[in-house]
Amino acid sequence: MSTIKDMTKTHNWSGQKLVTADHMLFDAPREKHFMTGSEVLKEAVKRCTVDASVSYPITPQSEAAHLIGELWAEGYVGTYFRGENEFGVMSEVAGCAMAGARTITTTSGPGTLRAMENFPQWSGTRIPCQLVLMARGINSPLTIQPDNLEVTFMLETGCQIWYAENVQELFDMSIAAFVVAEKPDVHVPIVTVCDGFFVSHTRESVMLPADDIALFPYEPYKSPLPPIDSETPPGRFLRDPFVMKSNYISYATHASWQFEVRSAVERSRPYAKHFLNGLVHVTGDADAEIAFVTCGTASNQAKEAQRDLAKQGVKSKVIKLRTIRPFPTEELLAELDGVKHIFIPEFNVVGWLEKEVKEALYKKHDAEIVGGPRVAGGMSLPSEAILKEVFEHINVEGA
Amino acid sequence: MAKDSIKVRLPGLGGQGAVTAAHIAATAADTDGYFAVSNPFFGAEKRMAPSESYTRIGTVPIYDRGEVIYPDIVMIFHPQVITMGKSYTMPFYAGIKENGLVIINSDHDLLTDGDRKTLEDLNVKVLTHDFTKFAIDQAGTELATNMAMLGALFGALGTVSKSAIEEGIKDRFLKKYTASGGTATLDSVIEKKFKKKQELIDKNLSTASAAYDLTAAWAKEVGLEQILEPSKNNNGNLPK
Numbered sequence: 001m002s003t004i005k006d007m008t009k010t011h012n013w014s015g016q017k018l019v020t021a022d023h024m025l026f027d028a029p030r031e032k033h034f035m036t037g038s039e040v041l042k043e044a045v046k047r048c049t050v051d052a053s054v055s056y057p058i059t060p061q062s063e064a065a066h067l068i069g070e071l072w073a074e075g076y077v078g079t080y081f082r083g084e085n086e087f088g089v090m091s092e093v094a095g096c097a098m099a100g101a102r103t104i105t106t107t108s109g110p111g112t113l114r115a116m117e118n119f120p121q122w123s124g125t126r127i128p129c130q131l132v133l134m135a136r137g138i139n140s141p142l143t144i145q146p147d148n149l150e151v152t153f154m155l156e157t158g159c160q161i162w163y164a165e166n167v168q169e170l171f172d173m174s175i176a177a178f179v180v181a182e183k184p185d186v187h188v189p190i191v192t193v194c195d196g197f198f199v200s201h202t203r204e205s206v207m208l209p210a211d212d213i214a215l216f217p218y219e220p221y222k223s224p225l226p227p228i229d230s231e232t233p234p235g236r237f238l239r240d241p242f243v244m245k246s247n248y249i250s251y252a253t254h255a256s257w258q259f260e261v262r263s264a265v266e267r268s269r270p271y272a273k274h275f276l277n278g279l280v281h282v283t284g285d286a287d288a289e290i291a292f293v294t295c296g297t298a299s300n301q302a303k304e305a306q307r308d309l310a311k312q313g314v315k316s317k318v319i320k321l322r323t324i325r326p327f328p329t330e331e332l333l334a335e336l337d338g339v340k341h342i343f344i345p346e347f348n349v350v351g352w353l354e355k356e357v358k359e360a361l362y363k364k365h366d367a368e369i370v371g372g373p374r375v376a377g378g379m380s381l382p383s384e385a386i387l388k389e390v391f392e393h394i395n396v397e398g399a
Numbered sequence: 400m401a402k403d404s405i406k407v408r409l410p411g412l413g414g415q416g417a418v419t420a421a422h423i424a425a426t427a428a429d430t431d432g433y434f435a436v437s438n439p440f441f442g443a444e445k446r447m448a449p450s451e452s453y454t455r456i457g458t459v460p461i462y463d464r465g466e467v468i469y470p471d472i473v474m475i476f477h478p479q480v481i482t483m484g485k486s487y488t489m490p491f492y493a494g495i496k497e498n499g500l501v502i503i504n505s506d507h508d509l510l511t512d513g514d515r516k517t518l519e520d521l522n523v524k525v526l527t528h529d530f531t532k533f534a535i536d537q538a539g540t541e542l543a544t545n546m547a548m549l550g551a552l553f554g555a556l557g558t559v560s561k562s563a564i565e566e567g568i569k570d571r572f573l574k575k576y577t578a579s580g581g582t583a584t585l586d587s588v589i590e591k592k593f594k595k596k597q598e599l600i601d602k603n604l605s606t607a608s609a610a611y612d613l614t615a616a617w618a619k620e621v622g623l624e625q626i627l628e629p630s631k632n633n634n635g636n637l638p639k
Contacts, residue, residue, distance in 0.1 A: 197438065199464075204437075301462065378466075380468060384469060
């Protein structure tokens with residue numbers, strides 16, 4: 001199936017049958033595979049009729065970028081090229097997406113920071129591209145290990161931010177991400193985050209639909225801003241501000257546009273809720289007074305702790321946040337009914353999720369909030385450490 | 400008492416194939432119906448630098464990720480892990496749980512009296528064996544050391560079948576070619592490579608199988624208690 005053909009109404013250029021996201025994610029029969037996060041991202045991209053991918057494959061990264069290159073060689077991705085550095089990559093992603101291409105790239109840690117100027121530029125131009133962020137540490141000291149400090153830098157870029165816990169979620173999320181980002185009333189970039197190493201390099205079982213189906217292509221002419229067309233004059237290579245004053249946008253317009261970008265992120269809620277089966281997932285005892293609020297790998301570790309606490313007769317639950325932007329405040333509040341102690345285990349030194357949760361719950365919930373335990377720089381977070389934190393803060397009867 | 404899930408730490412040196420061994424181990428356990436996860440943890444990707452990987456196997460879902468801090472089993476791939484401290488945790492058995500197991504690839508005993516005492520107090524059994532020489536004898540190359548270590552792990556566990564190990568090895572060495580073998584050009588390349596690959600697989604398999612028998616006999620001899628529960632859904636592959 002690797003010869004490039006013309007796109008038809010029923011099949012894409014690699015001969016895959018075109019299907020809806022609902023069919024791909026919910027209805028298509030699945031088979032078990034055993035693979036890493038990087039490998040599963042290749043499988044997701046293979047099923048998404050992706051027009052373009054730009055890469056800067058370097059450590060620290062993941063194998064995902066070069067695996068997408070293999071897809072291009074096999075005829076599944078329209079075009080693929082390497083940028084001169086991460087700033088170049090993210091700029092070129094913007095170019096591809098502005099021209100109406102469904103575009104994806106991946107990065108990690110130092111690469112994310114190097115490319116930083118581009119992310120608010122992406123959202124400001126309302127392009128629906130996808131960045132898969134496999135979070136690794138930020139230098140210095142020099143590191144390549146998992147640590148999600150970099151996510152805090154992404155929070156106010158105006159991009160949607162989703163967080164995958166494991167290999168299976170990375171597959172399903174990175175497919176749904178295109179679909180939600182491309183909704184005309186949303187149409188802002190999406191950052192699909194997972195923890196580097198803990199997901200990208202970890203091999204586990206995963207259920208995948210067959211690879212002879214793929215998403216319908218992106219329809220750029222449904223975009224709230226028209227795609228650039230360099231062959232039809234006047235070719236526009238930048239998104240012109242809609243009210244010009246001198247060479248720059250007027251302050252009132254700039255302000256309103258920033259609000260509009262954030263409103264667009266908010267408008268993604270119903271779509272995200274549908275494709276992600278809810279913005280939060282809960283594991284454990286519904287009537288527990290102890291709750292762990294988590295995202296990504298911290299959810300895994302908290303689930304181990306929840307199981308160990310249950311063995312000791314202590315009830316707890318894990319509330320996993322699946323989206324960070326938009327932040328699922330209502331869903332979180334609903335699950336916190338009756339909770340008296342909230343623990344927020346994290347893989348970074350600053351506790352950005354603790355800050356997010358505290359802001360969301362201010363004057364809305366009176367549970368004690370403990371920001372921790374926290375590890376960083378590639379340390380793992382064993383259940384033993386989480387239990388220690390819990391027992392240091394509360395005297396649990398029966399423990 | 401056999402556990403519902405175990406964690407295995409595999410410290411080795413870059414180039415020895417500890418990462419490959421961990422991945423094959425998890426694939427094999429998955430084949431036999433266990434929940435299994437593997438991941439590497441390495442720094443600079445260069446030969447002889449510390450390189451660690453981990454396998455978690457259980458009859459219950461496994462959420463735990465990353466470095467194994469509290470292992471049930473430690474597999475030392477190279478004497479320098481102990482003698483030169485080429486591992487992420489010191490001493491090499493740091494965090495090991497009661498009734499655990501340490502397998503060391505070395506031609507001589509590397510434990511101090513203090514190590515021995517600590518491990519005995521925890522009822523941890525230790526097997527020191529020259530698996531590199533074993534690999535050279537079996538497969539004609541030291542590159543098969545990781546296959547010997549893989550077989551040794553499963554021989555000591557006794558609950559993952561040899562046929563599952565075979566599946567794990569095949570999955571690792573054949574998968575990439577079957578996945579993209581759509582075109583005629585690629586097909587002919589595979590056919591040429593296949594004879595060589597089949598040979599490689601056969602040698603890996605016989606090395607792992609012989610090491611399996613070696614540690615299974617050793618486990619019986621020293622009275623090693625069963626560490627891991629049998630798989631509840633082993634796809635009909637009964638452990639031998």
